[in-house]
Amino acid sequence: MNTRSDVTGTNQLDLAVIGCGNMGSAIARVALEKQYSVAVWNRSPERAVRLVDAGATVLTEVSQAFQNADLTIVCVSTTDDVRALLAQIDPTRVAGAILNLTSGLPDEANELAAWAAEHGVPYLDGAILCFPEQIGSAEARILVAGPEQLWTAHSDIVRALAGGAFHVGTVHGAANVMDAGLVGAFYMSSMVAFIEATRYMGNAGVSTDALRSLLPHTLDQFSEEIHDILNRVDTGTFATERATLTVYQEAGQTFLDTMAPHGPATMIRATTGVFDRAVAAGLANEDLAAIVKLSAE
Amino acid sequence: MNTRSDVTGTNQLDLAVIGCGNMGSAIARVALEKQYSVAVWNRSPERAVRLVDAGATVLTEVSQAFQNADLTIVCVSTTDDVRALLAQIDPTRVAGAILNLTSGLPDEANELAAWAAEHGVPYLDGAILCFPEQIGSAEARILVAGPEQLWTAHSDIVRALAGGAFHVGTVHGAANVMDAGLVGAFYMSSMVAFIEATRYMGNAGVSTDALRSLLPHTLDQFSEEIHDILNRVDTGTFATERATLTVYQEAGQTFLDTMAPHGPATMIRATTGVFDRAVAAGLANEDLAAIVKLSAE
Known part of the structure; x- marks a missing residue:
């Protein structure tokens, strides 16, 4: 079990989860159960620390997530929170792809996609259509939108999180x-x-x-x-x-x-x-x- | 095969069908296929006569239907047509029960039920929720409303016509x-x-x-x-x-x-x-x- 409290280097992790509310925590736990290496970050660290026993690496800086994970799932409260997070990171140092599962509007997803395109960051946007307790099951539904090849590259882990995950379209707002x-x-x-x-x-x-x-x-x-x-x-x-x-x-x-x-x-x-x-x-x-x-x- | 062109006496027939449009004709044909004795009446006799080959008795007077059938199904165009038919008959000579399957409104069904109650005529009202070609199949739906015991007495033949027939309530308007x-x-x-x-x-x-x-x-x-x-x-x-x-x-x-x-x-x-x-x-x-x-x- 990996319980390091920080990480360095690039792409050492399969997954980083930003936001350890009920949904983010469920995503991290299921990914760990399925033997992925997972790091977590939460604005208040207590909620992230609860995931250490399950095998998660707790990150002290949010930028570490983007710099070290093959896929960084963002699962926070609002698109404003996502904007605030992205403002703190250096987009040129994003190692993998970002999948934003924060509830939001189509226009917000497209706006974030425009930011990502401008900085050359591989970006997917999604919508979660199930409860946290369903994550990991065949019934769990996560809709993902964005470039087809980016979906293909990350579909295994997303499908491990939600059996009913699928790609709904190339326009980033499509999931919302x-x-x-x-x-x-x-x-x-x-x-x-x-x-x-x-x-x-x-x-x-x-x-x-x-x-x-x-x-x-x-x-x-x-x-x-x-x-x-x-x-x-x-x-x-x-x-x-x-x-x-x-x-x-x-x-x-x-x-x-x-x-x-x-x-x-x-x-x-x-x-x-x-x-x-x-x-x-x-x-x-x-x-x-x-x-x-x-x-x- | 019974091809009499008129009948006398009471309750010699399992079923009379009034109205030989597409739906009425389908009802008569299916009942005949299922070995019920069936008489038919239509305002213009040509459409009724087409059912003779299938074994139907063609009635020349609509009152014969009500006087000779265990169940008379009325399947005409509008409730106005039903009112006109009932105005022609002697309600004291109705032998069996009436099931009105003519499309109509709940209030119209209740109004006809009030007429029936006044004259002591056993009356059910229904709504057909399928196409004529589905009549006789398990999927066919006919909703029937009115007294429970009256439904019970006639449910076999109605279920033979529509596998999915059922009793929706005792208030006559309930099917509509x-x-x-x-x-x-x-x-x-x-x-x-x-x-x-x-x-x-x-x-x-x-x-x-x-x-x-x-x-x-x-x-x-x-x-x-x-x-x-x-x-x-x-x-x-x-x-x-x-x-x-x-x-x-x-x-x-x-x-x-x-x-x-x-x-x-x-x-x-x-x-x-x-x-x-x-x-x-x-x-x-x-x-x-x-x-x-x-x-x-």
Whole structure:
């Protein structure tokens, strides 16, 4: 076990982890369990020192991480913290690559990538889509964005940390984009739509058991339809032999009229607004997926 | 094969099907294939006559259906058509039960149920959630609402028509409620949220392949979360050790700010509106599911 309190030289370490909160600590522990050599740094050293027993090298200067690790994972609270860290280091002495897993926005990831490009630092940006206790499992998801070859060079260790890790695109903001778009906007909105629908159904005499019975069927259809939408977007095919947007517009209005007198119907109201705009934009006879063509309100 | 062109007496038939459009015809054909005795009636007789080869009895008067079948399935275009049919019959001579599968609203189902109750006619109302070509398969879904014992008495034949048929509640409107709430409001809104998110992600450099890779994970989480929501609604438990509505409010606003400059963000905008109202209503520290407590806007 390596318990040195500092290191010198270059690339002596497989991994450095900057930030030893719950997530950073989980990453360091799993990497150590999987026999990688790992150094850790935390702003307040106490949290880093707790990892010594697991085999981590504790660094006293953050610059040592960047100068000695093949991959330095940054996992701190905010992008402001990342900026502050990078301001303290000499970019010409960065030995390996940086993978920033700090929660942030796509524009922030792209801004950090621009800094890295300017200084010739190999840089990847990512988003963590799992809990610390899932790190190391097959289910754990880490999305990584940035140059393909850089991903290839470091994919083994990232996959050791998260079985479900994958490369989402070459634009550095892409991981945060997926976090905002799929996990955020899609997931949250669907959940709220589900809760509003559940409230309406419950008040109208439908039991939650009846809902549970129909759910697998509904979610299966959902998954099929989503794949159809992605295929249509890929091929630009919006002609349909199924329901046209006019049919959706009419059905949506009926559902809204049915639900609205009985409580919140925010989501189906927003949905009918989208259908109205789509029809007004000339998409009346096209498939539901054609609403990808709408411009901002 | 029974090809009589009319019938007399009572309950000589297992099933009568009123309305021989694509759906009614599929129902009649499948019932005949499964060895039930079936009579059919259609406003224009040509469509009914096509079913003679399959073994159907064609009725010349719609009242014969109600007077001779153990179960009469009504599958016409609109509730107005159903009202017109019922106005032509003598309710005291209805021999079996009626199952109305015509598309309609919950209030319309309840109104027809009130008519049936007034005349002592055993009445079920339902909603068909599949295509005509699926009728007879295990996947076919027909939701049925009305008195439990009436469902039990006729569930065999309905399940023969649709493997996934089930009883959703005793309130007659309940099947249409589920159609509007789960299939309509929830499903449509989620789909629109997905398309808006897909557009945003595509423009920001995320490939549809990356989306496909993450989708199974997202939909699994979705399914888990939905069951958690139903359990919370059942038990009235809205305390949480996960994200509170304040956390959702902040995250939703960040996702909206991230997406909105790049195109339509209608659904996440509506979602943040719900979070804002929930927090204003005093639900800040409760679980996402607590938005079931919100009253109408």
